[in-house]
Amino acid sequence: MEKSGMLTISDNTRTVLERRYLKKDTEGNLEETPEELFMRVATCIAEAEGAYEDGLEPSAVAEAFYRVMTEFKFLPNSPTLMNAGNDLGQLAACFVLPVEDSLDGIFDAVKNAALIHKSGGGTGFSFSRLRAKNCRVGSTGGVASGPVSFMKIFNTATEQVKQGGTRRGANMAILRVDHPDILEFIGCKEDNEALNNFNISVGVTDAFMQAVRQGGDYDLIDPRNGEPRGSLNARTVYETLVHQAWFNGDPGIVFLDRINRDNPTPEIGEIESTNPCGEQPLLPMEACNLGSVNLSRCVVTEGGTTRVDYEALKETLWLAVRFLDDTIEMSRYPLSAIDEMVKGNRKIGLGVMGFADLLFMMGIPYNTEEAVALAEKVMGFVQAEAHEASRHLAVSRGPFPNIDKSVFKGDENRAYRNATCTTIAPTGTLSIIAGCSSGIEPVFALSFVRRVMDGDELVEVNPLFEATARARGFYSDELMARIAKVGTIAHMEEIPEDVRAVFVTAHDVSPEWHIRMQAAFQNHTDNAVSKTVNLPRQATEDEVRDIYDMAFDLCCKGVTIYRDGSKENQVLSVSDAK
Ligand code: ADP
Structure with a gap:
């Protein structure tokens, strides 16, 4: 201190x-x-x-x-x-900008996003209004390149505008599940390097979820006129989405109808995106x-x-x-x-x-x-x-x-x-400034290795866990280093059982409890809840699907999962994992 x-x-x-x-x-x-x-x-x-x-x-x-x-x-x-x-x-962290289906509209949004990033804010966009890939462009007689290709322009612009010289901007892209380019969108971050300044989420409707459960097809809608433009099998799209999220965490999912049920000003507009x-x-x-x-x-x-x-x-x-x-x-x-x-x-x-x-x-x-x-x-x-x-x-x-x-x-x-x-x-x-655990998440590790600037490694122990370890007489540097390696104390018999029960980390918490906790907070939150459901590396696609289903049934507004190690450059990792 x-x-x-x-x-x-x-x-x-x-x-x-x-x-x-x-x-x-x-x-x-x-x-x-x-x-x-x-x-x-x-x-x-x-x-x-x-x-x-x-x-x-x-x-x-x-x-x-x-x-x-x-x-x-x-x-x-x-x-x-x-x-x-x-x-x-x-002074605000969160913005949503419209992306209209015209070159003027698209580039206005790119420019406005740059201004917001410069000031430290993050931007969300719905790309759902853009006409699909290969649609005709009236004024030129050519064909449109579609939402995903335009997202690349936003991504590059973001890359170049560093916020006050410290951090790059952050973006959310949402595409409705009934947009004709939905499959391309779901796969657009398959390469971990692609669209690196975007989080992406599929905007799912209740009708789509129903179609998934019934195993039927659903209509794709042309954003220019609201007319059907082909259809897809709902279950196939859901499985593709689940597979991709299992593969590397992207896309997430947002439940648009649930979000709009809580829209306090529907007369002013429909909510299409989040931050x-x-x-x-x-x-x-x-x-x-x-x-x-x-x-x-x-x-x-x-x-x-x-x-x-x-x-x-x-x-x-x-x-x-x-x-x-x-x-x-x-x-x-x-x-x-x-x-x-x-x-x-x-x-x-x-x-x-x-x-x-x-x-x-x-x-x-x-x-x-x-x-x-x-x-x-x-x-x-x-x-x-x-x-x-x-x-x-x-x-x-x-x-x-x-x-x-x-x-x-x-x-x-x-x-x-x-x-x-x-x-x-x-x-x-x-939460780092306040010295507390972040949001409503369980702690990621009780003890972890922090790499300091000169290449040295320091074992940093959660202060509440350290206090308990000292008070209960089982603290040792050796034990803390071992905990940093394994990531969990669940099976360490030298630690009293009641302590092991209380000091759980993100990976000790099963997906069901992650979602139930998110839903409990969502029940009393006007807007939405930021939460990541952490999964072990060996988790299956079925488990991911169960999480999505449960999030929908418990009225969450969205869900983000992350399977350990599924992105190469993982931000937070338990030290022996790599
Ligand atoms: P902080 O702890 O820095 O206040 P949070 O992690 O709570 O921020 O994120 C809150 C919101 O702030 C995000 O959802 C996003 O809208 C915005 N935000 C966070 N990080 C960035 C970033 N690097 N660039 C732009 N906006 C960001």
Whole structure:
């Protein structure tokens, strides 16, 4: 631990902040400390308070925002941390852009995506409106090259636009299952190097799922006129999709009808796509800022037992909703059409991280009924309080302007300030900054080898597991190194059985429990849930199909699977696997 002014931060937090978040001059020298970063963000966001009659004193709100962030109880998404109070001022992580069926439309989208990537946002696109490959192009007499070939242009453009010199942009491409080019799309990432800046998902409909179950054919639809244009056997397409996902994780699947059942503003448009990691369905030209509450910081320990401190959690949630609503005012969106759409619906996406840590602290194994019940309870609370806080803001600030075109029209109990309030984000980097487990995922490893810059390898142990190992007297460096090699403690008899039951990792959790946990959170989330179902390398295609079926039956909005080792350059891996 190192002190930065009054702030105590870990080495990992410091490293991430220095690499990606702290302001730097043109030569790369740091221009702010972590403390100054959080002060910059808090002050900028609280400025919005000045716009409202009811507004609390901005400096008092800034202080509260600063406190909740520096206690790592709540963090806004990365673009807010990077850009608040800076020249760019773009604060949202998630965007969806329309791709119209014309060269103008396609290249507008390429350009707009570049602007968004430059500002740290990720973009999702539905390519479903593009005419199929080999359709005639009226103006030239030639033939169209189809969605997949145009995706390559987006991919190349993304490759060239590095975000603030640190990270490349991220994209989601969605194609409806009834698009004539669906088979080409399903296979378009078979080569791991192809379309490397895209996640892809097939947009599946309820009619398609029904056709799969009945074993029948379904119509392909010409996007230009909505007319049928051939048909395919649903089961064959499903099997191809399952095979490809089994092969290397792509494509994922999104359930479009399920997503649109939760669309709060169907009069304004249909939802066709999500952001890159799938947790945020949005209308074309809509953006959303996310934020996550760290559950591992909202606990109390009394008489040796740890439980959720709901009072403290409530306080954090109300402040977080206020923060995210203020963020909408303070963000500068790259296009006026986006600004208009965002300010009309005022969607925010508040979620949680550190859920696996919470389970460790409470001694509950992730893969149990008890854990699923806790997920329902905690997220039910988060959802209810977020809605209540949003309704409260609406009393003084007004409901979101499109409310009369929404499903909440005339419903006093749901006169919200924000068309959606909750989302479960992956929190890839936020969780490192907050020093907690990411999103609602089980931890990937209890102990793993981190390669440091000079080529050395350090064994890093999950702090909660280390504390337990020391308290229970079985800690040794040798054991921790061995755990890093094997990846699981499930069969290590020298570790007490109750500890082995509680400290499960992603691979100890069966696919059924992964999906049940995702569904439990989805039950209480306005938007969607980011979750990966991890599978062992030897998992079969049948298992993948079962996961998809179960996700559909449990009303998830999408599903992403990953079979260990199925992509050559796996980001996170247990050390002996390679
Ligand atoms: P973070 O922890 O950095 O705030 P998350 O891992 O929670 O981000 O991802 C949230 C969303 O942020 C993603 O779904 C995506 O929309 C956006 N995002 C994440 N990484 C990138 C990236 N490299 N480029 C563009 N957008 C990104």
